[in-house]
Amino acid sequence: MQTNTFRRERSIPGRSVDPLGLSPAGRIAAHAALVVAVVAVCLPFLWMLLTSVKVPTDIFSGRFWPSRFAWDNYVRAWESAPFGRYFLNTAFVSIATVALQLATCSAAAYAFARMPFFGREVLFYLLLATMMVPEEVTLVANYVTLYRLNWLDTYQALIIPWGASAFSIFMLRQFFAGIPDDLEDAAKIDGCGRFAFFWRIVLPLARPALTTVALFALVGSWNAFTWPLVVTNSQEMRTVQVGVSFFAQDFGTNYTLLMAAATVAVAPVLILFAAVHSQFTEGIARSGLK
Amino acid sequence: MQARAPLSRTRLRRVLPHIEGYLYVLPAFLILGVFHLWPSVYTFFLSLHNWNFIRRNPTFIGFANFQRLWSDEYFWIALKNTAVYALGVVPASIVIGLCLALLLSEGGRLSVLYRVLLFTPVVTAASAAAVIWKWLYAPGADGFFNILLGLFGLGPYRWLQDPSLAMPSVILLGIWKSIGYNVVIFYAGLRNISREYREAARIDGASPWQELVHIVLPLLAPTTYFVLIVSTISSFQVFSQVYVMTGGGPLNRTLVLVYYLYDRAFASFRIGYAAAIAFVLFVIIMALTLAQRAVLQHRIHYDR
Numbered sequence: 001m002q003t004n005t006f007r008r009e010r011s012i013p014g015r016s017v018d019p020l021g022l023s024p025a026g027r028i029a030a031h032a033a034l035v036v037a038v039v040a041v042c043l044p045f046l047w048m049l050l051t052s053v054k055v056p057t058d059i060f061s062g063r064f065w066p067s068r069f070a071w072d073n074y075v076r077a078w079e080s081a082p083f084g085r086y087f088l089n090t091a092f093v094s095i096a097t098v099a100l101q102l103a104t105c106s107a108a109a110y111a112f113a114r115m116p117f118f119g120r121e122v123l124f125y126l127l128l129a130t131m132m133v134p135e136e137v138t139l140v141a142n143y144v145t146l147y148r149l150n151w152l153d154t155y156q157a158l159i160i161p162w163g164a165s166a167f168s169i170f171m172l173r174q175f176f177a178g179i180p181d182d183l184e185d186a187a188k189i190d191g192c193g194r195f196a197f198f199w200r201i202v203l204p205l206a207r208p209a210l211t212t213v214a215l216f217a218l219v220g221s222w223n224a225f226t227w228p229l230v231v232t233n234s235q236e237m238r239t240v241q242v243g244v245s246f247f248a249q250d251f252g253t254n255y256t257l258l259m260a261a262a263t264v265a266v267a268p269v270l271i272l273f274a275a276v277h278s279q280f281t282e283g284i285a286r287s288g289l290k
Numbered sequence: 291m292q293a294r295a296p297l298s299r300t301r302l303r304r305v306l307p308h309i310e311g312y313l314y315v316l317p318a319f320l321i322l323g324v325f326h327l328w329p330s331v332y333t334f335f336l337s338l339h340n341w342n343f344i345r346r347n348p349t350f351i352g353f354a355n356f357q358r359l360w361s362d363e364y365f366w367i368a369l370k371n372t373a374v375y376a377l378g379v380v381p382a383s384i385v386i387g388l389c390l391a392l393l394l395s396e397g398g399r400l401s402v403l404y405r406v407l408l409f410t411p412v413v414t415a416a417s418a419a420a421v422i423w424k425w426l427y428a429p430g431a432d433g434f435f436n437i438l439l440g441l442f443g444l445g446p447y448r449w450l451q452d453p454s455l456a457m458p459s460v461i462l463l464g465i466w467k468s469i470g471y472n473v474v475i476f477y478a479g480l481r482n483i484s485r486e487y488r489e490a491a492r493i494d495g496a497s498p499w500q501e502l503v504h505i506v507l508p509l510l511a512p513t514t515y516f517v518l519i520v521s522t523i524s525s526f527q528v529f530s531q532v533y534v535m536t537g538g539g540p541l542n543r544t545l546v547l548v549y550y551l552y553d554r555a556f557a558s559f560r561i562g563y564a565a566a567i568a569f570v571l572f573v574i575i576m577a578l579t580l581a582q583r584a585v586l587q588h589r590i591h592y593d594r
Contacts, residue, residue, distance in 0.1 A: 030396040037390055038407045041466065045410065047434050048422045059432050062440075108318035117311030127319065130326035132579050136527050136548045137572045140555045140564045141329035141336060147343070161325035164318040194310065223415035225530045230556060241417045245534050248421045255425050255432075265418045273413045277406045280413065284471065285478035 045266075051259040059255055070256065077260040080251065082235060086243035093158045093228075093239065094221040100163035101217045102210060108164070109172035110198050114184070124173075131166045139230060146231055157231040158239070162221060168213040171283075175209035176202060212283045215276060222269050240265050333572065336565035343559055355566035365567065367542050368550040371457065375546060376525035378461035379468060384517055386465070387472025388510075392502075394477055405477065409470035416467065420534035423463045424450065427535070453541045460544050463531055468524070472517050479513030480506070519582040523575055547571055 051059070052073055054066040078084070111117065112124050142161065143152075151157040179202060187197045203210070228239040238246070244265045251258055273280060337355055339348030359365050390408065394401045411419060426434040427449035436446035449459045483506060491501045507514075529548040532538060538545040538553070547567065555564030 027396050030393045031400070034390065034393050034397055034400075034404050037386075037393075038404055041408055041411060041469065043434075044419075044422050044426055044466070047426060051425065062432050062437050064437075104318040104321060107314040111311045111314035115307060115311040115314065117308040117315075120311065123315065123319070126327065127322050130322050132576065133326065133330050133572065134523070134527050134575060136529060136551070137333065137568050137575065138326065138329035140551070140561060140568050141332040142325055143555065144332070144336065144561060145324065145329065160321060164321035166322060166326070169318060219413055223413075223418075225415060225417035226552075229533075230552075241415045244421055245417045248424065248534060255428070258421065259425060262418050262421045266414050266422075269413050269415070270410060273410065274406065277402075277409070281405060281409060281474045284474050 045270075048259045048262055048266075051255055052263050053260075054256050056256060073256045073260045074264070077247075077257040077264070080257060081243060081247050081261070082238075083240070083243060083261065083264065085236065086238050086240045089155075089158075089236075089238065090222060090240040093155065094218055096155075096159045097162050097221045098214050098217045100159065101165055101168055102214060104164040105168040105213065106172055106203060106206070106210065107198075109169045110176050110202060112169065113173045113176035114179075115194075127166050127169060129166075131170075135227065139226065143230060151231075153232050153234050153237050155237070158228055158237070161227075162217075162224075165217065168217065171213055172206065172209055175206050179205060211276075212279050215272075215279055216283065219269055219272070219280075330572070333565050333568050336562055337569045339562045339565075341561045343561070348562060351562070355563050358563065359566050359570070364542065364545065364550060368545045368547045371543065371545055372526055372528070372547045374457060375461060375464065375528055376522055378458070379464040379525050380518065380521045382461075383465045383468045383472055383521060384514065387469050387517070388476050388514070390469065390473045391476035391480055392506075394473065395480055405470075405473065408473050411467045412470040414467075416530035417534055419467060420463065420531040423459075423466075423531075424535045427459055450536050451540055453543045456536055456540055456543045460528075460531055460535060463535075464525070464528065467531075468521060472521070475517050476510070476513060479510050483509045515582070515585060519578055523578050526571065526574060526578075 050064070050066060053069045053071060054063070054073075055068065055070045058067050108127075112120060146152050146157050183201065184197055187201055192200070223241060224239070225241045225245070228237075228242050229245075232238060232242070244261050247261050248258055336348065338350060338352060340351045340355075341348035394404055397404055428434070428436070429446065429448040429451055430436065431440065431446050433446065433449070435449060439445040439447070447455060449455050487505050487509065488501055491505050496504070527548060528546050529552065532544050532546055532549045533552070536544040538549050548571070551564050551567040551571070554560045554567060
């Protein structure tokens with residue numbers, strides 16, 4: 001990166017090739033502006049973390065830094081609502097959703113990419129059309145469907161409707177279509193059937209695409225709020241995000257415990273994101289998914 | 291009557307790949323069909339009915355729900371508030387996102403770190419973000435924003451309880467939540483602009499400002515348009531923040547379309563009426579999507 005910039009600078013003397021064409025001083029100013037923006041964006045998280053380890057008197061006196069670190073806030077928050085159950089529910093629902101989605105979408109994407117069948121294009125665009133209809137529009141009708149199926153307040157209501165996604169099929173189809181036909185022919189000559197080729201050759205090759213799809217599904221499932229809020233009502237079925245928002249209603253002014261609960265609800269996804277951020281940002285830049 | 295020819299081997303071989311293809315597609319199609327395609331039709335069906343779960347089946351009432359919607363002042367308030375929210379969030383998050391993306395291309399090695407940190411609100415659950423921000427907006431002197439403004443001798447304000455501040459407060463959270471997404475899209479768009487155009491402009495003696503206004507921004511137009519539509523659509527879907535922070539209040543100042551839908555469906559159990567609201571939302575979002583496609587077909591970019 002650095003050497004690249006240097007070489008470019010030399011190629012047109014006196015000017016660097018960057019969109020704003022900044023001087024060294026200007027570049028320092030750009031960094032300063034970015035640091036200000038980053039700090040402003042991260043401040044809510046910092047305030048959440050600081051609040052979560054404060055003692056109540058720090059809150060009332062408006063102290064910025066905690067007078068002592070009250071780590072037991074986390075224990076007390078954990079014990080004041082069945083967060084263990086909420087976590088298990090969210091973990092189970094998220095993992096099951098991802099597993100189901102990988103299975104259904106990789107099979108469908110493989111057929112759309114590599115198996116000719118009657119009505120393939122029509123069916124593909126029909127499924128793609130579902131991307132244009134947001135969850136909020138279908139909420140009422142799906143609630144009635146779940147009511148008719150007698151699925152309200154069950155795990156299958158949380159998992160199965162999200163067990164396939166047009167976006168995942170689209171992403172995986174792109175990848176599968178790029179696998180050379182020669183590979184399939186060679187496998188066929190070696191006596192490899194279609195399913196064996198899919199299972200033993202295509203899927204291992206598609207690991208990067210499958211990982212991206214799994215990450216998006218996982219984060220979507222972990223962060224889901226409106227759906228679990230509507231389709232569950234018992235405490236046994238409640239997910240973390242719904243649990244935290246109810247906790248906010250019940251313990252509205254107990255900010256230290258509330259922020260401890262919020263930290264626990266957002267930390268897993270933020271840690272996952274920090275570990276694999278390029279998968280996310282590149283996936284979004286490529287597909288425009290929101 | 292001729293007996294049906296037994297399925298010959300060759301015919302079987304012709305048909306089999308088709309059946310196999312359907313089998314691969316079937317599980318995904320079942321799920322997407324039942325929970326994502328069918329509800330688009332079913333919503334319209336329900337919107338023509340009156341139902342509250344107590345009677346066994348919905349009663350057909352024609353377009354009465356839409357007529358009622360037309361004269362329902364809360365519907366218009368919700369529609370107006372949703373538009374206000376979109377107008378508050380979309381332009382601001384596009385301008386800030388674009389500026390930050392331009393600065394990021396100057397960021398060198400640190401730009402990855404900046405991008406990751408700017409993106410954190412996007413991967414944070416909207417409901418949890420709202421819980422955090424509700425605390426930032428706490429009305430007492432201990433709320434973060436009141437501490438901040440207190441340094442300048444202002445406040446304390448009752449952000450979410452004050453009818454004139456509630457919507458701007460919800461909008462600020464919306465901007466915070468969406469900037470990172472716009473930065474990533476604009477940054478990718480900037481990297482796709484061929485260096486040759488800009489180098490040519492420089493050789494012709496264009497100043498950096500001229501280059502930005504006459505070369506970079508016009509070439510970025512398709513990206514900007516894409517972000518505009520996607521942000522507008524997602525603004526019309528706003529719900530979690532409102533549910534957690536204000537519940538549509540105070541004085542219905544933050545009553546948005548999806549919150550009104552939720553309230554009709556799951557607090558009053560007026561399923562048909564809520565379906566009519568959902569249908570209106572569907573039409574708005576469809577119109578935005580079609581507008582996007584229409585303009586993309588005209589290709590508002592000057593590249594190639």
